[in-house]
Amino acid sequence: MKRxxxxxxxxxxxxxxxxxxxxxxxxxxKADEEIVNQPAKPPLPPTLAGLSAVVEGGEVxxxxxxxxxxxxxxxxLIMVVASMLAFALxxxxxxxxxxxxxxxxxxLILPTPVILIPVFRVLKFLSLQNSFPxxxxxxxxxxxxxxxLVYRGFLRSVPKDLIEAALMDGASYRFIYWAVVLPxxxxxxxxxxxxxxxxxxxxFLNPLVLLGPLQGNTVTVGxxxxxxxFSINFGELFAYMxxxxxxxxxxxxxxxxxxxxxLIAGATK
Amino acid sequence: MxxxxxxxxxxxxxxxxxxxxxxxxxxxxxELVVLVGPSGCGKSTALRMIAGLESIxxxxxxxxxxxxxxxxxxxxxxxxxxxxxxxYPHLTVGENMGFSLRVGRVPKRxxxxxxxxxxxxxxxxxxxxxxxxxxxxGQRQRVAMGRAIIREPQVFLMDEPLSNLDAKLRxxxxxxxxxxxxxxGVTTIFVTHDQVEAMTMGHRVAVLREGxxxxxxxxxxxxxxxxxxxxxxxxxxxxxxILRFAVEAEHRRLAAGPARxxxxxxxxxxxxxxxxxxxxxxxxxxxxxxxxxxxxxxxxLDGVVRGVEALGSDTFVRVECAGSAESxxxxxxxxxxxTPGGPMVTVRAPGSASARPGQHCRVAVDLDEAHFFxxxxxxxR
Amino acid sequence: xxxxxxxxxxGLRRGGPSAAAPAAEGRKRRRWRAGLRSRxxxxxxxxxxxxxLFAALVVVPIGITAFYxxxxxNFLRDEISWVGLSNYTRLWGNDDFRHSVWxxxxxxxxxxxxxxxxxxxxxxxxxxxxxxNTALRVALFAPFVLSPVVVGLTFGSILTDSGLVxxxxxxxxxxxxxxxxxxxxxxxxxxxxxxWQLVAFATVIYVAALRAIPTDLYEAAAIDGxxxxxxxxxxxxxxxxxxxxxxxxxxxxxxxxxxxxxxxxTGGGPGRATETVGLAIxxxxxxxxxxxxxxxxxxxxxxLTAAATAVSLSLLRRRxxxx
Numbered sequence: 001m002k003r004x005x006x007x008x009x010x011x012x013x014x015x016x017x018x019x020x021x022x023x024x025x026x027x028x029x030k031a032d033e034e035i036v037n038q039p040a041k042p043p044l045p046p047t048l049a050g051l052s053a054v055v056e057g058g059e060v061x062x063x064x065x066x067x068x069x070x071x072x073x074x075x076x077l078i079m080v081v082a083s084m085l086a087f088a089l090x091x092x093x094x095x096x097x098x099x100x101x102x103x104x105x106x107x108l109i110l111p112t113p114v115i116l117i118p119v120f121r122v123l124k125f126l127s128l129q130n131s132f133p134x135x136x137x138x139x140x141x142x143x144x145x146x147x148x149l150v151y152r153g154f155l156r157s158v159p160k161d162l163i164e165a166a167l168m169d170g171a172s173y174r175f176i177y178w179a180v181v182l183p184x185x186x187x188x189x190x191x192x193x194x195x196x197x198x199x200x201x202x203x204f205l206n207p208l209v210l211l212g213p214l215q216g217n218t219v220t221v222g223x224x225x226x227x228x229x230f231s232i233n234f235g236e237l238f239a240y241m242x243x244x245x246x247x248x249x250x251x252x253x254x255x256x257x258x259x260x261x262x263l264i265a266g267a268t269k
Numbered sequence: 270m271x272x273x274x275x276x277x278x279x280x281x282x283x284x285x286x287x288x289x290x291x292x293x294x295x296x297x298x299x300e301l302v303v304l305v306g307p308s309g310c311g312k313s314t315a316l317r318m319i320a321g322l323e324s325i326x327x328x329x330x331x332x333x334x335x336x337x338x339x340x341x342x343x344x345x346x347x348x349x350x351x352x353x354x355x356x357y358p359h360l361t362v363g364e365n366m367g368f369s370l371r372v373g374r375v376p377k378r379x380x381x382x383x384x385x386x387x388x389x390x391x392x393x394x395x396x397x398x399x400x401x402x403x404x405x406x407g408q409r410q411r412v413a414m415g416r417a418i419i420r421e422p423q424v425f426l427m428d429e430p431l432s433n434l435d436a437k438l439r440x441x442x443x444x445x446x447x448x449x450x451x452x453x454g455v456t457t458i459f460v461t462h463d464q465v466e467a468m469t470m471g472h473r474v475a476v477l478r479e480g481x482x483x484x485x486x487x488x489x490x491x492x493x494x495x496x497x498x499x500x501x502x503x504x505x506x507x508x509x510x511i512l513r514f515a516v517e518a519e520h521r522r523l524a525a526g527p528a529r530x531x532x533x534x535x536x537x538x539x540x541x542x543x544x545x546x547x548x549x550x551x552x553x554x555x556x557x558x559x560x561x562x563x564x565x566x567x568x569x570l571d572g573v574v575r576g577v578e579a580l581g582s583d584t585f586v587r588v589e590c591a592g593s594a595e596s597x598x599x600x601x602x603x604x605x606x607x608t609p610g611g612p613m614v615t616v617r618a619p620g621s622a623s624a625r626p627g628q629h630c631r632v633a634v635d636l637d638e639a640h641f642f643x644x645x646x647x648x649x650r
Numbered sequence: 651x652x653x654x655x656x657x658x659x660x661g662l663r664r665g666g667p668s669a670a671a672p673a674a675e676g677r678k679r680r681r682w683r684a685g686l687r688s689r690x691x692x693x694x695x696x697x698x699x700x701x702x703l704f705a706a707l708v709v710v711p712i713g714i715t716a717f718y719x720x721x722x723x724n725f726l727r728d729e730i731s732w733v734g735l736s737n738y739t740r741l742w743g744n745d746d747f748r749h750s751v752w753x754x755x756x757x758x759x760x761x762x763x764x765x766x767x768x769x770x771x772x773x774x775x776x777x778x779x780x781x782x783n784t785a786l787r788v789a790l791f792a793p794f795v796l797s798p799v800v801v802g803l804t805f806g807s808i809l810t811d812s813g814l815v816x817x818x819x820x821x822x823x824x825x826x827x828x829x830x831x832x833x834x835x836x837x838x839x840x841x842x843x844x845x846w847q848l849v850a851f852a853t854v855i856y857v858a859a860l861r862a863i864p865t866d867l868y869e870a871a872a873i874d875g876x877x878x879x880x881x882x883x884x885x886x887x888x889x890x891x892x893x894x895x896x897x898x899x900x901x902x903x904x905x906x907x908x909x910x911x912x913x914x915x916t917g918g919g920p921g922r923a924t925e926t927v928g929l930a931i932x933x934x935x936x937x938x939x940x941x942x943x944x945x946x947x948x949x950x951x952x953x954l955t956a957a958a959t960a961v962s963l964s965l966l967r968r969r970x971x972x973x
Binding site: 097110138145234252 | 694696699700701712775782786790793797798799812928
Binding site: 165 | 320343347353354355368369371416
């Protein structure tokens with residue numbers, strides 16, 4: 001009996017808590033006046049009017065393409081550079097390495113607004129302002145500390161013997177990284193890819209400032225920019241939100257195990 | 270093939286603590302030497318210095334006559350079997366064994382051939398495409414061996430390779446490794462904390478304690494003539510009983526509480542120093558003690574049976590001796606405080622012996638075979 | 651070993667490539683003469699790409715921000731002139747900025763407390779093993795993966811004067827306030843938007859923390875006759891201390907860098923009522939093109955964040971140890 005009450009409380013509390021999420025999904029499938037008059041009503045029968053209007057605009061598909069491109073290249077780059085750095089720090093154990101580690105950890109607490117103005121100057125200096133590569137490099141630098149943290153935490157659970165055995169076989173550190181460490185880090189890599197992927201996809205301020213208006217939007221920035229034009233049409237706004245959120249929600253649902261494990265690995269260090 | 274020499278090899282950490290101090294050891298070509306000692310005695314550190322996984326603070330290491338202190342491990346022509354086996358979980362058995370060849374850029378064909386040959390040697394041919402997690406403990410152990418063998422090194426280093434196996438498998442693998450080592454004739458240094466392993470496998474055994482070498486000798490020699498109290502109590506299972514006696518020189522006997530033991534002439538002849546000391550620690554192996562009848566004369570101790578371990582072939586009887594003599598075994602083993610009550614001795618009795626806890630008994634002592642140490646733990650000569 | 655046909659040891663070593671090995675070995679050996687240590691520091695080279703990126707796009711910009719904060723910077727006319735501390739003194743007297751710091755700190759304080767409470771509550775509710783709980787746990791974390799912009803806009807639609815909240819209130823006869831139009835309530839609304847996502851994060855962390863507590867502790871306490879409340883106080887609460895630490899830190903840092911939620915929900919308004927420090931920096935630096943002042947704000951935000959992190963970390967760690 002006590003169990004059932006507890007389950008009931010859990011369901012009710014969760015439902016209340018998740019109500020905004022329900023709105024995002026339900027209202028994307030409803031007509032405009034329905035959203036305004038009966039926002040909580042389930043989308044029965046569902047209409048794809050909002051979704052098709054948004055997609056037909058063309059801007060959303062371009063935004064999705066840009067987001068995929070930027071997110072994909074950022075997480076690929078992060079995976080490589082962060083795992084190499086984590087491995088280097090793990091093995092070297094030198095004073096230089098420890099100092100480097102401390103600086104990187106400081107990156108975890110850094111708010112982006114603090115550095116965006118100079119980052120824009122640095123990218124301009126490198127002729128990478130208002131460009132995808134410039135944004136990708138910055139996002140990689142900004143989110144790498146978290147990835148390094150996760151990789152280092154995971155490396156601690158890799159037996160030292162494995163690396164020593166390879167060293168005794170004459171393997172160079174580079175070879176050990178490729179042949180031994182990277183395959184072993186696969187679970188950590190999955191976590192890093194999922195988590196930083198979601199963050200990069202959702203990132204708003206960085207692409208807003210660093211891409212500027214001319215190079216095309218990510219879907220998140222596009223959503224914000226579209227608010228003005230859609231403010232009357234809630235149907236299209238919610239549809240846009242669903243399109244922007246569906247990839248990360250799907251990504252999360254499929255890989256949620258890695259997501260959670262990575263967050264915890266990063267968090268407990 | 271190569272010999273291994275350690276000359277005053279020392280490992281000191283930045284903190285100043287010495288894990289190994291002035292270790293000197295010669296391992297002959299083709300010999301299997303076991304480094305044994307309690308945990309923290311420095312045996313693994315010593316092995317890791319030979320492997321090149323730890324730097325040598327002081328002293329010299331020679332392999333095959335060449336000084337190796339500053340040579341990277343993979344250039345030392347050695348192979349190591351790790352306690353954890355260090356198998357790569359993402360590689361198959363064959364890829365694990367062939368890893369060093371891959372590193373050495375041995376052509377694929379030759380690599381596969383050599384992996385197959387070694388796998389056949391170890392009875393692993395069926396498992397070559399399996400991953401380590403699909404293997405039993407014993408099979409993993411064999412893969413670890415195979416990985417070392419395939420390199421055809423001058424020296425095998427083994428760091429507690431059997432400690433993750435269950436008791437039965439361990440004794441099988443002991444025999445297998447000894448056999449293999451004898452056939453390949455490769456110089457081998459084997460680290461273990463298990464003295465049974467040391468005694469059964471080593472051509473010679475080196476006993477370490479707190480970073481210092483206590484004795485190097487053939488197993489039986491070590492058993493018969495331990496260089497000091499530590500070796501005496503560490504080697505042998507069940508371990509030697511050690512009793513503290515006052516030496517009554519005028520009566521040529523040992524005394525503790527009510528117990529009096531006459532020292533036989535041959536013993537005095539061999540150890541003239543005995544009468545010159547006031548106190549002696551007497552080490553008695555279980556086989557040199559015997560449950561005696563009440564009427565029997567000769568050297569004996571009275572006591573009460575406290576524990577009986579019937580192993581079938583033998584029965585080991587723990588006897589608490591009457592009197593105030595304290596047991597020195599615990600002090601010798603280092604650390605543990607002496608057990609309350611009188612001193613305990615372990616007696617080997619026939620499997621048919623019928624002793625019950627609480628029973629009074631008499632223990633006949635064969636002092637001819639006893640070991641005598643002064644209170645500092647050095648043998649009395 | 652057991653197999654009868656043990657190949658001759660030398661038989662394993664074939665001629666061919668291995669015969670050429672010794673010469674190459676000699677060369678290689680000399681190269682590694684320096685021993686283990688130099689190889690180990692050599693491995694740091696692998697960290698170079700990440701380090702270079704981080705240095706160029708994070709560390710150097712922090713330095714530039716600090717430098718700008720002592721200058722009058724005009725990018726349009728490409729002018730930079732040293733003004734010493736005057737940017738900082740001007741901020742001191744700037745009521746709008748003081749307000750920004752004040753609301754940012756207030757939101758941070760709320761964010762440090764509320765997600766801990768609600769997250770732990772959800773975790774305890776969902777701790778029992780059941781399929782329902784597993785599904786709920788997965789669902790409860792979903793808000794954390796939504797974009798803050800989406801969250802802000804959604805909350806906006808709920809909280810507008812004619813939105814769902816006030817519609818519900820009026821249906822039970824209450825005239826709801828203006829959640830986004832009222833300057834004070836708008837701050838609360840922004841905080842709620844952020845906290846909604848942080849609760850999702852906290853729940854995951856606490857669920858994992860509860861999982862890590864061995865059940866036999868509870869069983870032993872139950873046998874000793876401890877009530878459920880006592881068990882929570884004596885076992886659960888002390889043992890989730892690391893989760894408290896991490897939830898508090900992540901929440902604090904997220905609140906101090908708050909930008910996206912506020913932009914999407916209120917755009918900083920009404921007026922500048924919900925202009926967090928992050929918003930103030932971007933508006934001043936980019937919209938008003940006053941990089942010097944914005945950089946001074948940025949330095950202050952960084953100092954505030956570092957101080958808040960350091961203080962709470964040391965407090966929470968001490969608590970972890972004490973327990």
